Amino acid sequence: MEIKNILPEFSLGLSPMEAVTTPCFRQICKKYGVDVLFSEFISSDALARGIESSCKKMDFKEEERPLAIQIFGNNETSLREAAELAAQSSCDWIDINWGCPVKKVAGKGCGSGILNDIGKMEYLTKKVVESVNIPVSVKTRLGYSDDNKPIVEVAERMQDVGVQLISIHGRTRNQMYKGEADWTLIGEVKNNPRMNIPVFGNGDIDSAEKMLEYKNRYGVDGILIGRAAMGNPFIFRQCKDLLEGKQASLFGIKERIDACKEHLRGLRDWRGDRYAILEMRKFYSGYFRGLNNFKPYRIRLVTTNSYEEVEEILSLIEQTFDYEF
Ligand SMILES: Cc1cc2nc3c(=O)[nH]c(=O)nc-3n(C[C@H](O)[C@H](O)[C@H](O)COP(=O)(O)O)c2cc1C
Known part of the structure; x- marks a missing residue:
């Protein structure tokens, strides 16, 4: 199975969020039309050690498919073990989080902390790809800091080690959530003739109108909506309405x-x-x-x-x- 074969032509996704993208909230979003779902990020070290609260985060229902389980880590052995465990849950694919900017994660070289060491990012990603027989995607950021935004090269290198989908949040690690997401580099990745895996854009999409505008402007294969979907699963129906040329629904x-x-x-x-x-x-x-x-x-x-x-x-x-x- 290849990820691109199970995705619609354009995918609307609920961006993975810790303590937000729980099974019940994902199921509600599904009811309102979301196409692609991700679990919360799950520590590969905790999964490999069998910590119950982390294993529980892999719960999902059939109706949520296609669904990816997202793992994070920096240790080869636990990343591989976690990927194998996630694959046993029969999720559709595994997503590696190379994007989280928070200190307790990035400071240990996990999440976007890896963007300081692209060689290691490539190595660990390859090991995860090789350890499971289901597809692997990655979610990452533009780079580590304002003067280091290697995403165009990173995307190629991810594709070259067998990653089948890349989701890009248009900020750097150092930006955390400040400033505005810059989608121009996401567009560059999408328009790079070397790229043939789906590219999802992410960052600051807070209305169906903005989703449609960014889809058309950057030509991405999918858009992930995060914060604007919190308590607002209705945004996915509104997005679908506009994609189908209808007026956005209102919700009483x-x-x-x-x-x-x-x-x-x-x-x-x-x-x-x-x-x-x-x-x-x-x-x-x-x-x-x-x-x-x-x-x-x-x-x-x-x-x-x-x-x-x-x-x-x-x-x-x-x-x-x-x-x-
Ligand atoms: C509360 C919260 C938790 C998040 N947890 C995760 C996570 O577990 N995995 C991940 O890849 N990104 C995580 N993110 C980042 C979002 O997926 C997304 O990339 C970011 O919020 C930008 O998109 P937005 O502007 O649509 O919110 C989180 C963001 C927030 C606000």
């Missing part, structure tokens, strides 16, 4: 509450009440963006420690704000 309070409750219940079923209560807190402003005078409800949602109360507040919001927005 009932649909938003239903998605939010499904998300809450899914997290509870997966990891228990406490995990659900705490992890949902970062999603409410997404689900209810645009509601006038929502703040007092949000404060209650993010301060209560009772699962039942969260459900009650959500029902109250539904009764109070019964208009389209």
Whole structure:
């Protein structure tokens, strides 16, 4: 199986995000039309050691396909072991995270920390490709710093060691999340005649209109949406609408509450009440963006420690704000 054979002509993807792209949220995004899904990043060291909470992050349902499990690390043995374990989960392919900029990851040469040592990036990627009989993709950034953006060469070298898809976030490691994503180099990778694997662009896509504009301007094979999808799985339907030449759909309070409750219940079923209560807190402003005078409800949602109360507040919001927005 080759990745490009199971992708649609243009792919809309939910960008991998730690503690966000959980199975239940991915399933909700799927309902709204997302084409490609990735797990949260999973430490290869932790997977190789059999840490239960890390192994749990490999859970997924059939309906989520095509789905990639994303691993990160810097140690050849654990990267290979983690890739083998991920492959046993029967995911469609393995994605290597060579993009995470946070100190505790990049500082150890994992994630985008590897962009200081392209030779090692190439070596480790090749070892992962060789260790499994399912495809491998990578997600990375433009480079390490402003004066070091080797992504065009990196993409070629990834392709040459057998990587079948590359996703590029248009920032450098040192930029973290600051400034604006620069898509011009993503376009250069896509237009490089040496490249024949799919190239996905990523960074700052926050509306269906911007998705369509960037798709047309840079000609990428897919676009990954991250932060703008948090509490807003509806963005994928809106993207699909525009891609099909239709007007973007609007989503009323009932649909938003239903998605939010499904998300809450899914997290509870997966990891228990406490995990659900705490992890949902970062999603409410997404689900209810645009509601006038929502703040007092949000404060209650993010301060209560009772699962039942969260459900009650959500029902109250539904009764109070019964208009389209
Ligand atoms: C909370 C959060 C967690 C993230 N976790 C991951 C991760 O596990 N793996 C990964 O490749 N990128 C991760 N990212 C980066 C996103 O996938 C994406 O590349 C980045 O947010 C830029 O896209 P956006 O502007 O659409 O959000 C994370 C980003 C955020 C905000």
